[in-house]
Amino acid sequence: MRTFLCLALLFLGGVMPLAQAAEAVPARLQSLAWLLGSWEREGLREGSSGVETWQVVGDAFVGSGKRLKGTTVAFEEKLRLEANGTDVFYVADVAENPQSVRFRMVEQAGTSAVFENPAHDFPKRIAYRLEGDQLVVVTSGDGREVTFRFKRVAASR
Template identity: 45%
Template sequence: MSLTWLLLIGLLAGCASGSAQVDTVATLQRMGWLAGTWQRTDLPAGRSGYERWTRDRAGLSGVGLARQGAATTFEERLRIEARDGEVVYIAEVAHNLVPVVFRLTRIDDEGFVFENPAHDFPKVITYRREGDRLRVRVSAGEKASEFAFQRRR
């Protein structure tokens, strides 16, 4: 193979990887509406919870908390970022030894879906925006939980 062909192939490969990078940046920008504090609205009296998301240079970072009175009963650290040419959702919770990574499989103007078929539960995480309300569904087959949030002003 001639040097000219090798250079052309290298140039095309560089352009392809550059466009993938642009796509992940654009996708992360589309998800920017998630930034802010989302208060749980579907909890019984005495319980509260929220997800708080902030934008950073790498994407979005979040924290999810559930409380009973003043006691924190659940906490998770969350990230949405570009990794290896795709957008991923990373969840760190105490009962998992390592962070769990979910790949973005769908996105539109009202939300997005991340999946990890190898994880026990959840396998699918869905975020759906309805104005200043948010629905989050975590599922694995027939087993599912839904959470309702309201954007806190």
């Protein structure tokens, strides 16, 4: 009985914070939960690596992206998915932009989502889609297109 009680308390202690976190996220974001986790970039030159991570923080999904050359950070961005009324925005903070750049979600179906900001220089469009265990991100605008492929990183236990 004592073992059962201890296991029940451990289970509830672990599940309740997750349930509370999920409740804080607006329904418009819950449909994008497939994006949560850590993703390792594929197809980079030897000696380079990249990762994108997403997690629930309050009522938003907060992410980050990094590309490394060896152990040196070559590129870094802070990302955020936030609901604002009926709209969802992808918000990117990168060193070369003095302010955050906001992209409004214009399409979402199953495990794909498209965000646009026609006023931004590049990219104007960011499309995410899940293909099996691979995350494909396509940035595009003004006749230019760049595709990034990521593989889900198993959570450490």
